[in-house]
Amino acid sequence: MKNTDFEKLVRQFRLRQDELIISKGHDYTVGNGDEDRLWNFKTVAGLLGIDPMQALGVYWLKHVLAICTYIKTGALKSEDIDGRFLDESNYNLLGRALIDDLLSDNIQEVYHPTEPLGKEGMPSVRRRKDAARDKTARSKRKVLQGTNRKLRKP
Secondary structure, eight states: OOHHHHHHHHHHHHHHHHHHHHHHHHHHTTTOTTTOTTHHHHHHHHHHTSOHHHHHHHHHHHHHHHHHHHHHHSOOSSSOHHHHHHHHHHHHHHHHHHHHHHHSSOOEEEEEESSOOOTTOSOEEEEHHHHHHOHHHHHTEEEOTTSSOOOOOO
């Protein structure tokens, strides 16, 4: 492939990547994307009792394994290879953002209501510093295990 062709491919890929990460961000944050773009990883982590990075890793590996299937068989049935490469690249960006978020002083926790889900729906994301001030609300909620772990700074 000539350099000019490769550069054109890169420009087109990045344009599609940007469009995809914005549109999927809305779909995967259940309306919480404006407050916290990483809400879904934290919520899944809280529901499963794992770290948000582990939740992201599961999503990322799904696309890596599909790419491996394409490498081995030359075909995919559920989604084209371009979509898998785009998603995998976007999860790299989301992973980097999640690391920044978890290392910052603005760490988020996921709270799950102690009662069954009502009309509010999914658990909400609240700032840790806000939750510490609101001891009454905190005592009425159960902090899910695995969501309050900090990553060590390198």
